[in-house]
Amino acid sequence: MELRQLRYFMAVAEERHFGRAAKRVCISQPPLSMQIRNLEAEIGVQLFRRTTRRVELTEAGAAFLREVRSVTEKLEAAVETARRVAGGAAGRISVGFVGPAMDAFLPGVIREFREHAPGVILSLAEMDTRAQLDALGAGRIQAGFVRLFRHELPGLRAEPIFREPYVLAFPPGHRLADYECVPLAALKGEPMILYPRQIQPALYDRIMAACAEAGFSPDIVQEAVTKKTTLALVAAGLGLALVPESSAQFRPADLLYRPVSGPLPMVEIALVRKKDAHAPALDRFIRIARKYKRRVGQS
Structure with missing residues (x-):
């Protein structure tokens, strides 16, 4: 028939x-x-x-x-x-992201993508960089917004999307509030809150090296995995924290933020996907994400 x-x-x-x-x-x-x-x-x-x-x-x-x-x-x-x-107007894509991406630019990408492709189901998952790289390799996600710092990327391709500096978060009334820009060396002797080394070993070591170049070893009194927890602990008076500049939008009532001068690395976010990944809906999503690209030195 x-x-x-x-x-x-x-x-x-x-x-x-x-x-x-x-x-x-x-x-x-x-x-x-x-x-x-x-x-x-x-x-x-x-x-x-x-x-x-x-x-x-x-x-x-x-x-x-x-x-x-x-x-x-x-x-x-x-x-x-x-x-x-x-045509990229229907289907399903799965995308991973780190917290700074959502703080900085990802909401705009999502909003514009949904306006242009309402028929595509967009599945989002917050994961750290290592988990995203593993998920990409296993095919659980098709793309990821990650914080790359000397990572090996076999079978993957990365495209820088966003770059921002670290700022210092501290409670009001702190002695460093008088600075418009805090020298990194001024953190000597201050209690600090930082993420565990295993999350980003190379980046962690680079921050430690920057502190050493500034003449001190940071006094880490508490480790925190998420930025939300980190800022809450800073607001509670437990210590100071270096956080991405885009974090300054959070807890404005009980935290102050200042830029930091010194040899700290930048917070860099890249879009990563498999080298052979080609799907119309994914390609459309990536084209929109590129519109939000921030180049070095661009505000």
Whole structure:
């Protein structure tokens, strides 16, 4: 049974006339009649009662017509879905992100993507950089916004998207509030809150090296995994913290933020995906993300 036979059948069933049906499907009447006879022979039932003046559906033909219409509607929907997916207007993509990406630029990317591709299901997952790289390798996510610092990226490609400096977070009334820009060396002897080394070993070591260049070893009194916890601990008076500049929008009532001068590394966020990853919806998402790219020195 061929799809064209079903279309021929529908034309005859709806026109109730072989001549008009033949014109509708753009073939001559004899081949149309032959196709209908072949269809009846294949399914083993008579679909039409034929007279010299009219064509009528049999009871079996009427039932067959209902099912054929359902099949063709589903087929048309499938074709439309395939075209929408191929055009990046439908489908599903999974994207990972680190917290600073959501603080800085990712909400704008998400908002614009949803405006341009409302038919695409966007699944977001907050993960640290190592977890995202593992998820990319396993195919659990298709792209990730990560903080790269001397990471090995076998089979992946990275594109820098955002770069910002660290700032110092501290409670109001602290002696460093008088500085417009805090020298890194001024943190000597201050209790500090920092993330555990295993989260970003190379970046952690670079921060330690920057402090050493400034003439001190930081007094780390508490480790915190998330920025939210870090800032809450700073507000509680437990210590000071170096956080991405975009964090300054949080807890403005009970925290102060100052830029820091010194050899600290920048906070860099890159978009990472597999080298062979090509999906229309993902490509559209990436094109939008590139519009939010911040280059070195750009505010």
